[in-house]
Amino acid sequence: MSSKPAIAITLGDPSGIGPEIAARAASDARVRAVCQPLLYGPEEAGRFEPGRLSAETGKASFEAIARAVEDARAGKVAAIATAPISKTALALAGLAWRGHTDMLAGLTGARQVAMMFHSEKLRVVLATVHVPLADVPRLVTRELLVDIVALAARELPRFGVAAPRLALAGLNPHAGEDGLLGSEERDTLAPAVEASRAAGIDIVGPLPADTVFVRAVRGEFDAVIACYHDQGLIPVKLVAFGQAVNVTLGLPIIRTSVDHGTAFDIAGKGIADPASMIEAVLLAARLATPPG
Numbered sequence: 001m002s003s004k005p006a007i008a009i010t011l012g013d014p015s016g017i018g019p020e021i022a023a024r025a026a027s028d029a030r031v032r033a034v035c036q037p038l039l040y041g042p043e044e045a046g047r048f049e050p051g052r053l054s055a056e057t058g059k060a061s062f063e064a065i066a067r068a069v070e071d072a073r074a075g076k077v078a079a080i081a082t083a084p085i086s087k088t089a090l091a092l093a094g095l096a097w098r099g100h101t102d103m104l105a106g107l108t109g110a111r112q113v114a115m116m117f118h119s120e121k122l123r124v125v126l127a128t129v130h131v132p133l134a135d136v137p138r139l140v141t142r143e144l145l146v147d148i149v150a151l152a153a154r155e156l157p158r159f160g161v162a163a164p165r166l167a168l169a170g171l172n173p174h175a176g177e178d179g180l181l182g183s184e185e186r187d188t189l190a191p192a193v194e195a196s197r198a199a200g201i202d203i204v205g206p207l208p209a210d211t212v213f214v215r216a217v218r219g220e221f222d223a224v225i226a227c228y229h230d231q232g233l234i235p236v237k238l239v240a241f242g243q244a245v246n247v248t249l250g251l252p253i254i255r256t257s258v259d260h261g262t263a264f265d266i267a268g269k270g271i272a273d274p275a276s277m278i279e280a281v282l283l284a285a286r287l288a289t290p291p292g
Contacts, residue, residue, distance in 0.1 A: 004035050005078035005288040007281055008068040011041030012083030014048040015057045016262030017272035022083045024274035025281050035285035038077060040064045050268025058089030065100070069107045072253040078288035079254035081280040084262045087130065098130040101248055104255055113250035114148050116223070117233065117259060118159060118283065119240035122216055123223040124232035125152045125249065136228045137184055140171060145192035145225070146199075152223055153201045155249045158287060167212050167221040168193055168205030169231060175206045189227075242275040245283045254287045256280040 012018025026037035042060040068080045097103040105113045116125045156164040172182030189206040213235035216224050226232025244259035258276040
């Protein structure tokens with residue numbers, strides 16, 4: 001019996017680049033050196049037309065994820081690394097989930113989850129994910145931020161950060177400029193930071209978002225809590241695109257993923273870069289391997 005952990009690699013949307021990058025990751029020498037990769041996807045994935053959105057591909061991507069989750073919860077695989085899925089295809093299939101994060105929370109019954117992008121240069125945890133920008137100020141509550149900060153502080157030691165130093169990015173320009181450019185920092189974000197510090201968590205903020213990520217890259221913080229999707233993903237993709245790994249914090253299983261989407265425009269052409277998929281499997285294997 002091999003001592004290497006078994007890692008489920010889901011193919012993602014079968015009309016996107018997922019099947020290609022998953023297969024290349026599973027055959028990569030670095031991956032095979034640290035784990036047993038197992039592909040999860042529809043039989044005869046090649047029957048799906050590259051680049052074509054459909055309810056069928058949304059259903060197929062969901063079914064592969066559901067099987068991988070079931071096997072992870074049963075201990076048949078040690079972790080899951082997922083290729084990208086299409087939110088539109090999920091909707092066409094009549095599925096309510098906006099993406100992997102809420103889907104995995106639903107499948108596992110996890111109460112509090114968060115999306116973190118992990119790279120050697122920068123880690124970012126998102127307070128909100130796939131929601132319209134206009135809804136963010138309403139959704140970013142004190143309670144949400146306290147929970148997300150606590151989750152990040154609790155989970156980061158798994159990534160080799162024994163005593164996490166966190167920063168909260170401001171929602172408004174200049175972190176509100178003392179209320180001149182928005183009241184959310186004063187009324188919501190600062191009280192959340194104060195409550196988190198009172199709970200013993202090392203966090204500062206809210207800090208201006210146009211400089212906090214630079215400070216993190218330079219080593220001042222171990223992770224930045226971003227208020228919304230693009231606020232956090234633009235900097236992490238700028239400094240580490242292709243090397244960053246999407247990790248779901250708060251699940252009872254290990255799940256990693258790529259830092260990009262389905263790329264329907266290049267699906268089936270054999271030119272998709274598997275780098276992030278490889279990094280996702282390597283990190284899953286690392287998290288699944290006991291220290292020592």
